[in-house]
Amino acid sequence: MLAVHTSGHVNWSIISKVENYLYDLRLLMTMEQSIDDKIIIIDIDEKSLANEGQWPWPRDKLAQLINRLFDDYQIRSIGFDAVFAEAQANNSLNTLSYLFKKGLFDETQYQNLRLELDHDQRFSEALIARDAVLGIVFKHSIYDQQTNGELPAPLASLEILNEVKNDLYYGTGYAANLAILQQASGFGGFFDYIRDDETLRKVPLIQYYNNQIYPSLAFELARISLNQPAIEFQLSGNQQSTLRSLEFIKLGDYKIPVDQTGSVYVPFRGKQGSFTYISATDVLNQALPIDALSGKIALLGTSASGLLDLRATPVGKSYIGVEVHANIVSAILEQRFKHAPGYRLGIELFSLFILAMLMSFIFPFLQSIGAAVFIISLTSVYCALNLYFWHWQNMIFTLATPLFFIFISGFLHLNYNFFVEQKKKRRLSKVFSQYIPHELVTDFDSNQAEMSLAGENRIMSVLFTDVRNFTNMSEKMTPTELTVLMNEFLTPITHCIHQQQGTIDKYMGDAVMAFWGAPINDEQHASHAISAALNIIIQMDKLTRAFKAKNWPEIKVGIGIASGEMSVGNMGSEFRIAYTVMGDTVNLGSRLEGITKMYGVDIIVSENTKILASEFIYRTVDKVKVKGKDLPVTIFEPLGLFEQLNETTLANLAAYEAALQLYWQSEFAAALEQFETLNSTSPCLLFTIYIERCTLYRITPPALPWDGSFTHTSK
Structure with a gap:
């Protein structure tokens, strides 16, 4: 709150009034x-x-x-x-x-x-x-x-x-x-x-x-x-x-x-x-x-x-x-002016950070008398530094906000009850165990990892997975068989997500939504999401072989992953809330999952995800305008880590990327020749799509200016 006031985004009148009083006092003194x-x-x-x-x-x-x-x-x-x-x-x-x-x-x-x-x-x-x-x-x-x-x-x-x-x-x-x-x-x-x-x-x-x-x-x-x-x-x-x-x-x-x-x-x-x-x-x-x-x-x-x-x-x-x-x-x-330099905001926010560190890592370990002496000393030192810059350097730095912070922090620390803190920890552990792996909850309890239920904006990754043709499969099965089938494939999917420290957002019938980066901060959220997706595909292939022995239908899933800023926290009504994520990035992830079947690929990720998880090898799928988006986005298929791919796969990938560049440069004849060569040796739906587009565009070129994108009208 005090940092927001210092940055100027919110003006707290009581702080401003005290600041003006302290400004006047310094002026009169000097x-x-x-x-x-x-x-x-x-x-x-x-x-x-x-x-x-x-x-x-x-x-x-x-x-x-x-x-x-x-x-x-x-x-x-x-x-x-x-x-x-x-x-x-x-x-x-x-x-x-x-x-x-x-x-x-x-x-x-x-x-x-x-x-x-x-x-x-x-x-x-x-x-x-x-x-x-x-x-x-x-x-x-x-x-x-x-x-x-x-x-x-x-x-x-x-x-x-x-x-x-x-x-x-x-x-x-x-x-x-x-x-x-x-x-x-x-x-x-x-x-x-x-x-x-x-x-x-x-x-x-x-x-x-x-x-x-x-x-x-x-x-x-x-x-x-x-x-x-x-x-x-x-x-x-x-x-x-x-x-x-x-x-x-x-x-x-x-x-x-x-x-x-x-x-x-x-x-x-x-x-x-x-x-x-x-x-x-x-x-x-x-x-x-x-x-x-x-x-x-x-x-x-x-x-x-x-x-x-x-x-x-x-x-x-x-x-x-x-x-x-x-x-x-x-x-x-x-040449006798006081100056509030443009960079003072950075200095004042840094000062608040230093005060926060001192109040967090020193003050809690002091007894009552020591805490009082610490507050008085800290206040005196800060006021002396502020007055030094005021009088001898002619620089104006705020004084009220840091003093408010010192006194409020001191008051809260002195009145914070140990038993209330323990109760809060137990409550958070119980709540979060419903969302995230038990190992993370244990880590939070023992190491005090940063975790919060409060609504906030974070850079995160979100994953959507859906079973293809599930409606047709469900119509041919009894309710009991359907329940057993869903448990069979949802359990390994959940396990793959938990293995990579992901948070299950919700199950939507045969679909699963998960995210990384909350409630515990995860700097490798994009890498963990892709690792989970690749592992899900492997587990579904194993599951399909097991299902075949039971004469059950084949399980094929499509996965969409997007990374970027999203809102996360407890959201809902006074009757029911859920810890979930919202925002354009979340919508993009859902759209990417929806178009995997159109390209015949298992996983599609956004460009942000590719940048954040650069250790993986990717195949560029397309430039698309998904439903609800006006600007084109480039989408990719993660193939795995470099050491996991053989030379033939890497050579085919290089040839494909070269053909795609020709296509984006409107060199449709040359691109068509390369895509046909690739399709003859390694047939796949993606090559067929570009062969059809190049054939069409040779006869009827796209309207100029063309950004190389394709518009998807369905979700």
Whole structure:
């Protein structure tokens, strides 16, 4: 359960909440608690509102603020934590236009006065040739796709991140700045936050809209402050990997670690106030020393409580939003980010495995006091390692899941009753003795072999065997004779399966279904299944000779074997259950048994079975599309081990495989000649089938494109 949570397939809210708490605790314990003097915040504070009027201010006042900052105080760059999406209402322009129409001004006077009174124009002129980043907001609801204003130039086309675009955040609409302002500035970045819960821990550095990638306000401000270095997006893994994700964004020599969504953990320097706040009114009124802001990176934001730019963060429940951007800019310049690398999942799962080994092989042998000391020590060591990677390597690894595992495992071990364990073992032995050989049950009891009744998916092999023409035989026998006959051939079949450690699934009249790989793991399941099948054919030949002496009918069986993933476990209803297997592989095994008689062979196996049991020699039977399958499968007949076959058999096999290759290459005349030669020396139904097909295809070739397969419509 905890491994599944760690892998991200299931999210257990209680673990996530504890993980967030521990993240916040580590952050608070290790913050620098210093002030970055490279970055300042031009604050629309209560003092500024009192002196300059309520926000938003007239655009001419903003133009004056920009000119003061760049011309008088020589700042490096500025970012606006605000959007100027609409033109400023200006009654003076309306009055001027009215007076011009009345003839009170000539054209030159009118244009000069208009430029003087057009505050948007004055603001745009103040932005020209200045390193100023305007703010934009992306919308993220399919129900809100409205657009307003003009977007800045994108960072890049989404094509360069096309293989990971599904992981990135994207906008459905946007609120951007007036075209006159955006064109004057040339730079823009979004400042909308996307959060998994109420606390802001991560923010995206990039988003995309309309197949174009756009930067965040902080990212773009850092970029222009570094003289716009080249941008590079680095993905995890290599180009052949199918599970790639975005891992780094580079700004020249500056490397920013991101997660798969293009987000960063906000690198808080400390609690609120980690940057110098300058009242905007002091800038406007030149109340600061002339060199106080020289070369600084500025952010225009607000701390005034009435403007509600507050966020819940790990370092404060009412944290001023603009300082979040300042922390990110600062961390980019100082290369001070925490990173959850793409390979951390493997490390975390390996850590859980190591903890599981320690809890399984050491903890059960400790007494109560020793067990308590062991849990405390193990917890302390793991926390110390986690904190080491956090603080000195800037790497984030989960902490809650391993701690949950240690405490839950310890609790279960301490409360596990020996007598309950023994009772469970006896119950399992009794249940499994109905399914598998007694020797395996004994092995399980004595050696604690891995065994489970729980439903699960496993790579296994399944075998189906059926007596041919059994219906015709049964009609000629009395019920008593039929019962004796069935017991005579089902017993050796069962014995052959048990000899190879197989599990009998069910008897279906004259048919038997068995599987290998459960309930006890069997790495050689395919080899054991084929060995059992070959032995069944031998035993049926012996049985036929014995039946002949009793004047009983000949027993011929067909066997189908398939290997692959299947579901295994107790299945059924509340009234009756059975330990059985299900899935496409099981169905394929049944279909293969059904077509053995069509080819005149005793055993047919799937290609997976052949690959898994490579020690046997096989004859390729055909490429077929069995009922219920759209894609062709290659089927084979196992002949035995190499040392069991004579030279004549191997030579005939090589000639047959060569003829079959000619057939698949549509060389029907050449294939026909070889199949006829083989059939003349060793007649069999399989050769006859290909002779008939080649003869037909020479006259009426199969439709192109032809994959060489034959479609079976019956089971």
